[in-house]
Ligand SMILES: Nc1ncnc2c1ncn2[C@@H]1O[C@H](COP(=O)(O)OP(=O)(O)OP(=O)(O)O)[C@@H](O)[C@H]1O
């Protein structure tokens with residue numbers, strides 16, 4: 421089981437879009453995959469659950485021990501892809517974790533029963549530097565940080581990576597940064613070109629693939645499409661397919677050593 425956290429505390433940079441496409445794409449390539457929604461906004465959950473009122477148990481129930489892992493996990497319409505959903509109740513977990521011992525290990529422990537069932541676990545994190553996000557990063561074997569091609573997102577990326585580096589230095593987070601995925605790229609704009617130039621010179625492990633900015637991305641949320649679905653946008657799907665191949669290559673070769681300090685260069 422290899423657990424990949426899709427994380428960045430900046431909101432709206434494409435974390436959920438990346439998490440659902442990555443998880444679905446891995447499953448469609450024959451890898452048994454679990455998508456875990458670690459965000460009370462539950463956007464990844466909505467992508468695969470027709471009626472959210474159907475959800476009887478979520479990640480919070482598993483972490484707090486109210487429900488067994490296997491009871492909370494659901495199948496999805498995609499063969500080989502299961503979902504551990506979120507509901508608004510996940511917002512309570514932050515407070516509940518505070519009074520738990522070994523709180524930062526709690527998500528890792530909650531996912532342990534999936535070790536033999538899944539090749540990949542994909543965690544969709546919330547835009548926050550919370551205890552829940554930290555616990556998700558502790559559970560990860562590698563971290564993918566999406567960043568949109570905007571100035572604010574790129575400056576926020578340095579802060580996020582610095583935050584993870586602090587916990588890495590303390591040995592709390594062990595997962596290396598697998599890569600930074602630049603999303604919402606529009607080569608026609610000066611800001612995209614400047615952002616890509618800054619990131620290129622940052623020393624960060626950028627994925628070679630950039631995800632283009634496409635209005636279709638919004639439509640795909642409404643229609644709940646992912647790469648490989650008939651009707652999904654051609655170049656968004658192509659970008660996510662190329663990204664998935666890079667993830668597979670990077671997770672099978674040794675993850676690059678700690679990127680401590682690299683974020684400061686952005
Ligand atoms: N490549 C893209 N081009 C254009 N719009 C996109 C693209 N990817 C995602 N979006 C849109 O941008 C918005 C934010 O995307 P998404 O929900 O994936 O980001 P997020 O980082 O998960 O947000 P949050 O921080 O709120 O969890 C959504 O409306 C989504 O449809």
Ligand SMILES: [Mg+2]
Pocket residue numbers: 435436437459463544545546
């Ligand atoms: Mg999200």
